[in-house]
Amino acid sequence: MERRTFFSAVALFACALLPAAGAAADTFPDRPIRLIVPYAPGGAMDGTARLLATQLQESMKQTVVVENKPGASGMIGVDFMRRSEPDGYTILIDTMAIGVNPTLNNAKYDPIADFTPISQVMAMPYALAVNANSGMKTLGDLLAKLKANPGKLNSATSGTGSQLATVAFRTESGTKFEIIPYPGGGPGLLSVMAGDCEMVIMDMANIAPFITSGKLTGLVVSMPSRSEITPDVPSAPEAGLPGFEVSAWFGIFGPKGIPQNRLEYLNAEIRKALKTPAMVKFFKSNGSVPSTMDSAQFAAFYRKEVDRWRAVILANGLQAKN
Structure with missing residues (x-):
């Protein structure tokens, strides 16, 4: 009886903790999010990132800071993101360059294993x-x-x-x-x-x-x-x-290991932002199409793009020689 009473008390204690844990998870994001742009200010990606950040701030009621970290064909910014904590507070916007730079420019990372694809922005x-x-x-x-x-x-x-x-x-x-x-x-x-x-x-x-x-x-x-x-x-x-049939696309990535609930939250917020009048007008003006992919669909799409362009690079001898 004493043993049953002990385990019952443990179970009740664990259950008592669950609402607190859930409430803590629901507070994300409770501090500013950093959106890294791995290229110089003023380009199409920088403009897209800043408009997206504005829409996300309004929806999430949290600051989204755009930081430009240009250099080395985007690899400096990507490496900064890759080494950040996988907590969803440091994310990056990039093109297919993130997936092909290991083949094309000898980037020292695995384009699949080292990142969490969060959301495609547009094509x-x-x-x-x-x-x-x-x-x-x-x-x-x-x-x-x-x-x-x-x-x-x-x-x-x-x-x-x-x-x-x-x-x-x-x-x-x-x-x-x-x-x-x-x-x-x-x-x-x-x-x-x-x-x-x-x-x-x-x-x-x-x-x-x-x-x-x-x-x-x-x-x-x-x-x-x-x-x-x-x-x-x-x-x-x-x-x-x-x-x-080729598209230029922008996507949002994070370090490997972002918790699934935060991944899904970020994807949902980004897709919601892409439907705002400001974003729709912006996309229409430059001939692009906003994405509707969830995180799993974007991850599958990204993997196919990496495989496709790796084959093209190798078949045409485009990879870096050093």
């Missing part, structure tokens, strides 16, 4: 364009010129995603040309308008204003259907290039 197509005075009006015109001059023409790129999208186009179209990286979207686009490069493949946020203004001629967008922002430009399937 945005790339567009291929040429100088409006080039005489090329259709993708067929460009392909004919590329095939008549194998290896002699140049394509401008800016950033990891732009480079990989250009490799995907080169593979899918069966053409040969040189890929010229530029340190920013502006210099890359100007190189085409100046005639230094014959073509450019860049995300819609950077390239769409030049297409809609008539400075560049858009030939194809890398999505299953046409973009509302450039409705006259054919989609990849329309152009006969289904393998050129």
Whole structure:
């Protein structure tokens, strides 16, 4: 009897603790959240992060501080996040660069095992364009010129995603040309308008204003259907290039081991923020589509992206040599 009484008392004590534990878990976040941007201020990602932070603050009633930690193709910011406590208070926004830098730039981390994918933010197509005075009006015109001059023409790129999208186009179209990286979207686009490069493949946020203004001629967008922002430009399937269906995307990541309840909370709050009028207007203005993925769906998507682009990098000899 004494033994039964003892264990009953233990059970009652444990039950008494449960509401307190649950209440403690429900207090997250009870201090500011740091949203790391691994690139310099002023770019498309920085603008997206700051608008998202504003929406999250209003919803969560907690400060979200955007911190820029640029350098080494984004790897400085990623490494800072990776070494942070996995408590949900330090998160990071990045592109596919986080998944390919170990292959492309010898980043010393595992792109799958070392992170917690929290939420995709949005996806945005790339567009291929040429100088409006080039005489090329259709993708067929460009392909004919590329095939008549194998290896002699140049394509401008800016950033990891732009480079990989250009490799995907080169593979899918069966053409040969040189890929010229530029340190920013502006210099890359100007190189085409100046005639230094014959073509450019860049995300819609950077390239769409030049297409809609008539400075560049858009030939194809890398999505299953046409973009509302450039409705006259054919989609990849329309152009006969289904393998050129590629998206630039932003996603939120945290260190490995974030508790499941905090992971799901952050994902739900981010998805709610993406539906606010300010975010919807912002996405529509740059031709991107807000994500609806939960954390498990984003993790599965991210794994597929890592595998896809690792194969492309290795097959094309793009990985760092040192």
